[in-house]
Amino acid sequence: MDTLTQIRRVWKPLLFITCLIPAILVVTDAFEITGRLGANPIEEIQDRFGYWGLRFIMIALAVTPLRHMTGWNWLIRFRRMLGLFAFFYVLNHFLVWLLLDQRLLMSAILEDIVERPFITIGFTAFLLLIAMASTSTLALRRRLGRRWQQLHNSVYVVGLLGVWHYWWQVKLDIREPLVYAAVLAVLLGHRVWYRYKHRPTPRA
Amino acid sequence: MLIRKSPDIRPSEITSETNYLNRRQFLQSSALAGGSLLAGSAMSAVVPDTPMAELSGVIPGDYSTTETPNSIEDIVTYNNYYEFGTGKDDPYRNSQDFKAHPWTIEVDGHAEITGTFDIEDFVNPHTLEERIYRMRCVEAWSMVIPWVGIPLVDIIKRFKPTSDAKYVRFETLHDRARMPGQRRGSLEWPYREGLTIAEATNPLPMLVVGVYGHSLPNQNGAPLRLIVPWKYGFKGIKGIVKMSFVSRQPVNSWQMAASNEYGFYANVNPTVRHPRWSQARERRIGAGFFAEKQETLMFNGYGEHVAHLYDGLDLRRNF
Numbered sequence: 001m002d003t004l005t006q007i008r009r010v011w012k013p014l015l016f017i018t019c020l021i022p023a024i025l026v027v028t029d030a031f032e033i034t035g036r037l038g039a040n041p042i043e044e045i046q047d048r049f050g051y052w053g054l055r056f057i058m059i060a061l062a063v064t065p066l067r068h069m070t071g072w073n074w075l076i077r078f079r080r081m082l083g084l085f086a087f088f089y090v091l092n093h094f095l096v097w098l099l100l101d102q103r104l105l106m107s108a109i110l111e112d113i114v115e116r117p118f119i120t121i122g123f124t125a126f127l128l129l130i131a132m133a134s135t136s137t138l139a140l141r142r143r144l145g146r147r148w149q150q151l152h153n154s155v156y157v158v159g160l161l162g163v164w165h166y167w168w169q170v171k172l173d174i175r176e177p178l179v180y181a182a183v184l185a186v187l188l189g190h191r192v193w194y195r196y197k198h199r200p201t202p203r204a
Numbered sequence: 205m206l207i208r209k210s211p212d213i214r215p216s217e218i219t220s221e222t223n224y225l226n227r228r229q230f231l232q233s234s235a236l237a238g239g240s241l242l243a244g245s246a247m248s249a250v251v252p253d254t255p256m257a258e259l260s261g262v263i264p265g266d267y268s269t270t271e272t273p274n275s276i277e278d279i280v281t282y283n284n285y286y287e288f289g290t291g292k293d294d295p296y297r298n299s300q301d302f303k304a305h306p307w308t309i310e311v312d313g314h315a316e317i318t319g320t321f322d323i324e325d326f327v328n329p330h331t332l333e334e335r336i337y338r339m340r341c342v343e344a345w346s347m348v349i350p351w352v353g354i355p356l357v358d359i360i361k362r363f364k365p366t367s368d369a370k371y372v373r374f375e376t377l378h379d380r381a382r383m384p385g386q387r388r389g390s391l392e393w394p395y396r397e398g399l400t401i402a403e404a405t406n407p408l409p410m411l412v413v414g415v416y417g418h419s420l421p422n423q424n425g426a427p428l429r430l431i432v433p434w435k436y437g438f439k440g441i442k443g444i445v446k447m448s449f450v451s452r453q454p455v456n457s458w459q460m461a462a463s464n465e466y467g468f469y470a471n472v473n474p475t476v477r478h479p480r481w482s483q484a485r486e487r488r489i490g491a492g493f494f495a496e497k498q499e500t501l502m503f504n505g506y507g508e509h510v511a512h513l514y515d516g517l518d519l520r521r522n523f
Contacts, residue, residue, distance in 0.1 A: 030493075038293060039282035039489050040345060101487075103496055108482060116479060169480070171343075172461055173290035173390050 007077050015078055019085040022052045023092070042100045049093035054162045056086035058183050061159055065190040080136055083155070087133040094126055118168035125161035128154045159184050249327045249354065251413050253305035255421040259414045262352050265333030267408060273336055274347040274490045276416050282489060283423045284341065285442055286390050287376065287383040295423035298384055304426035313449035316364035323427050327413060329362065330354040334417065335410060337433040340472045340504045344481040347489045351431055352414030357405045365401065369449035372404040374430060376443045391457050397430065397441035398454030398468065402513050408433055408506060434506035436470045467523040472504035476523045
């Protein structure tokens with residue numbers, strides 16, 4: 001098998017299953033096979049999906065810095081899957097809120113989106129993720145050309161909004177959101193630094 | 205009608221569930237229970253010196269709801285007690301080695317009787333009552349909990365507050381060695397809370413020493429905590445070491461942390477908007493995955509007993 005085939009036939013399926021583990025654990029914990037969801041299972045599931053959504057956004061954003069540092073350009077072949085898993089977990093986070101927490105009660109849903117700043121921010125990030133996920137096929141990427149790249153650059157905004165959403169949701173103890181903010185700062189900071197280092201040199 | 209006298213079977217008689225918590229301590233305390241049974245009588249409350257030891261001489265109190273109480277498991281594993289960590293199960297995980305005995309309570313301020321009292325002397329002159337109250341947290345969840353305790357009004361009368369006592373102020377233990385959550389800044393320690401003297405002498409508030417007929421687990425505020433059922437849960441200060449009769453409105457901990465979100469009164473009020481949680485509805489813990497949230501009631505459903513305390517007060521501004 002050549003490298004590309006190996007990536008497609010072996011590594012991608014393996015990564016796919018690995019990325020699915022947090023979701024599988026939600027199900028097995030719900031049936032108390034692997035653990036428990038505790039006294040407030042809806043909150044627990046919603047939190048877990050939210051965490052993993054944010055983590056996968058960070059993981060997808062780590063691909064480029066890792067490539068720069070290691071020269072492992074094959075990493076790029078996994079990035080779309082990582083991004084789509086970010087969307088998958090955020091979508092689940094959203095659906096738990098919509099279906100289990102709010103039970104499709106429209107007045108409460110709209111009130112939350114309009115009146116609770118942290119939900120407004122999270123919802124905005126979710127809309128951007130929908131736009132990115134729905135244009136993630138190769139065909140659309142080719143069709144959209146430069147505009148595709150512009151649209152998908154909004155992942156930086158999604159990262160910022162995601163951390164902000166978490167930060168504002170926390171009542172008092174901001175240590176964890178702070179960790180996410182620090183990781184995001186490194187991931188985005190690397191890009192700024194890299195661009196600066198590789199800026200076009202002025203010609204005489 | 206939501207508020208009625210206790211049902212015939214008191215939750216304290218449902219003992220099987222209580223074994224869930226902390227078998228080690230439960231077994232230890234069972235050995236002691238024999239002694240406390242002898243010492244206990246209807247007119248002198250005995251507080252065992254370990255969590256989840258059976259309480260004796262508990263009588264059914266008034267004002268109990270007929271709603272089904274939450275399981276002991278829910279009550280002891282889902283707590284807000286930042287002294288033991290900010291996660292919901294942190295208090296359960298981090299408080300098991302906490303020793304709530306010996307324990308003293310200092311009473312000071314505008315009262316004829318002041319001083320420092322052992323927990324035993326503090327509760328001894330009273331009869332323990334069981335009351336099943338709704339508990340509504342500001343985080344929009346709720347439980348039904350069978351507390352065991354003493355009406356706060358009875359305790360206050362004992363210390364004979366003077367006319368200068370307009371408010372009662374409470375403080376939690378401040379001990380970084382015993383309370384790991386206090387080793388870092390989250391809230392300003394010690395935790396403090398307060399009530400107006402009219403609120404404190406209303407028949408509903410209780411100083412609680414037990415749950416489900418057993419002494420309080422550490423994570424629920426052992427050995428002594430406050431319960432004010434028509435207010436958000438954070439008013440129910442835990443691990444009380446000080447009670448002061450003061451003339452000025454005290455500032456409570458959550459008000460200090462975010463005064464735009466948490467006020468002094470903190471009455472359960474579905475019409476006051478909150479930037480984090482809609483207070484219009486609440487999720488009853490233990491209701492299951494697919495249960496709908498329920499409407500939150502003004503004063504958590506205790507309006508007929510307490511609404512008159514706020515005549516003429518704008519409750520939207522004084523949230």
